[in-house]
Amino acid sequence: MRSNRQLIIDAQAADNIWSYLDEDAGLDDTPSIISLDRLEAESDSLRQRNAPLGVIIRAGEKQGEDIHRVAPFLDMLQVVALEFPIYRNGRSFSSARILRQELCFAGEIRATGDVLHDQWQAMARCGINAFEIDAKISLDEFTQALGELSDAYQPAADQQRGILWRRHGP
Numbered sequence: 001m002r003s004n005r006q007l008i009i010d011a012q013a014a015d016n017i018w019s020y021l022d023e024d025a026g027l028d029d030t031p032s033i034i035s036l037d038r039l040e041a042e043s044d045s046l047r048q049r050n051a052p053l054g055v056i057i058r059a060g061e062k063q064g065e066d067i068h069r070v071a072p073f074l075d076m077l078q079v080v081a082l083e084f085p086i087y088r089n090g091r092s093f094s095s096a097r098i099l100r101q102e103l104c105f106a107g108e109i110r111a112t113g114d115v116l117h118d119q120w121q122a123m124a125r126c127g128i129n130a131f132e133i134d135a136k137i138s139l140d141e142f143t144q145a146l147g148e149l150s151d152a153y154q155p156a157a158d159q160q161r162g163i164l165w166r167r168h169g170p
Contacts, residue, residue, distance in 0.1 A: 009108065009130040011143050016132075018054060018079060027051075033081050036065050039073055047076055054079030056112070059091040067095040067103075074105050082128065084113040093126045100127030120145045 007016040018031045023038055027046075033054035039046065046053060055077055057065050070080065080099060082092035092111065099105040110130035111123050120131060120142065133142065 004135050005132045006135045006137070007110075007130065007132055008139065008142055011139075013139050014130075018052075020056065020081075031078070033079060036069055040069065043073060043076075052078045054081060054108075054110075056081040056083060057092070057095055058085075059083045059089055059095070060085035064089075064091045064095075067098050070099075071103055074103060074107075077105075077107060079108045079110055079130070080105065081110040081112045084111055084115055084119075086114050089114075093122065096123065096126040096128045117141075117145050 007014045018033050020033045021027065021038075023035060027034075027049065029051045031052040031054070033056050036055055036057060039053075039055045053076055055070060055073070057067055057070065057080060059065070060083060064083075070077070082095050084092050096109050096111075099109055108130045109128045110132065111128045112132045115123070115131055115133050117137075120133075123131070131142070
């Protein structure tokens with residue numbers, strides 16, 4: 001993580017023990033986040049590894065990487081980092097919901113990249129519980145943003161169904 005970023009996990013400031021590794025970087029015994037391609041290519045040897053492992057799912061190129069490709073490896077992952085390459089690219093919202101609801105991933109889902117104030121609450125509703133945000137933002141500002149909107153318009157990975165369901169009854 002870049003030095004001008006901070007990590008918030010479950011609405012608490014956290015030390016970032018993870019390193020994002022380039023494709024050709026060697027793996028040592030430190031917690032590492034690797035690409036999906038590398039995870040697929042080296043899965044047999046990675047299963048033998050004794051250090052925490054994470055993967056980053058890229059959303060920026062064409063259609064982005066399909067989150068379903070990570071399913072066979074979820075048992076060996078502690079972190080799935082979802083890339084938000086630019087504020088108007090929302091593919092990772094869907095990936096977070098799929099991870100939590102369809103794939104039942106209980107580990108850390110981390111938002112990285114262009115992670116903006118007005119999207120934090122929606123990200124959390126979709127199942128993201130870790131956020132790499134600008135280091136200048138206070139924890140108070142972050143937690144207030146999570147509660148800015150009291151109602152939602154659609155269901156997500158959380159328990160809130162949405163305002164339209166209340167209007168039309170159960």
